Amino acid sequence: MRTHAPQPLGPEVGKLGLGMLGGFTPQPDDNMPDWAACIVLLGPNGADWDQISSAPEFHDGAPDPLDRWSERVLRALAATLSAQAFFPFGGPPWQPFQTWAQRTGRAVASPIGFLCHADQGLMVSFRGALALPFVPTDLPAPAADPCTACASQPCRSACPTAALTEAGYDVAKCHSWLASGNTPACKTQGCAVRLACPISAGAQRSKTQSAFHMKAFHK
Numbered sequence: 001m002r003t004h005a006p007q008p009l010g011p012e013v014g015k016l017g018l019g020m021l022g023g024f025t026p027q028p029d030d031n032m033p034d035w036a037a038c039i040v041l042l043g044p045n046g047a048d049w050d051q052i053s054s055a056p057e058f059h060d061g062a063p064d065p066l067d068r069w070s071e072r073v074l075r076a077l078a079a080t081l082s083a084q085a086f087f088p089f090g091g092p093p094w095q096p097f098q099t100w101a102q103r104t105g106r107a108v109a110s111p112i113g114f115l116c117h118a119d120q121g122l123m124v125s126f127r128g129a130l131a132l133p134f135v136p137t138d139l140p141a142p143a144a145d146p147c148t149a150c151a152s153q154p155c156r157s158a159c160p161t162a163a164l165t166e167a168g169y170d171v172a173k174c175h176s177w178l179a180s181g182n183t184p185a186c187k188t189q190g191c192a193v194r195l196a197c198p199i200s201a202g203a204q205r206s207k208t209q210s211a212f213h214m215k216a217f218h219k
Helices: 010-014 046-053 065-080 097-103 171-180 184-189 192-196 207-218
Strands: 018-024 038-044 084-086 107-109 115-117 128-132
Touching: 010 018, 010 065, 018 097, 038 046, 038 097, 046 207, 065 084, 065 128, 097 107, 097 115, 171 184, 171 207, 184 192, 184 207
Parallel strands: none
Antiparallel strands: 018 038, 038 128, 084 128, 107 115
């Protein structure tokens, strides 16, 4: 049984350019270690993208630099906290990050099905999660559903190619549009739908960061 005195986690993840996006208490059917008192989800702080992208993984020519960086820094942090790191990549098996995000009480399924985070809107992304033997003293509290108060719901009509349909997200149509060259803004500035969310500005996502993610999505 691991023990660790409760402490703030925000300053430690902040040094990495990440932030706490919420957490929850694991249940027996989550298949977490029996010592885990809290699962905390972590994601980029857009204001620190220059710090993240200056890491060696982004300049060694190998694929998946962000994933490799995430594994390196979060496994190292986990070791200092007697914790265990989990990632939304590298499966199967795949960890249920979308379900975990909703269990934090800080993210909901938006009207278009994408996750919407209380602080980062539709720009939210996860780099990993830590199973901790303590509950951080600065763990963000659950928040009100950010979509309930959004009367205009601009996300529904922002896609320039109407890839969001009643049947769901037409991923192939999205890729076809990106490949057509008709809309370089989607590639260089980020998904128009995600940007349309009034809360997305809270993610502080730079055009450089958005271009990186769109290139990775469309590769």
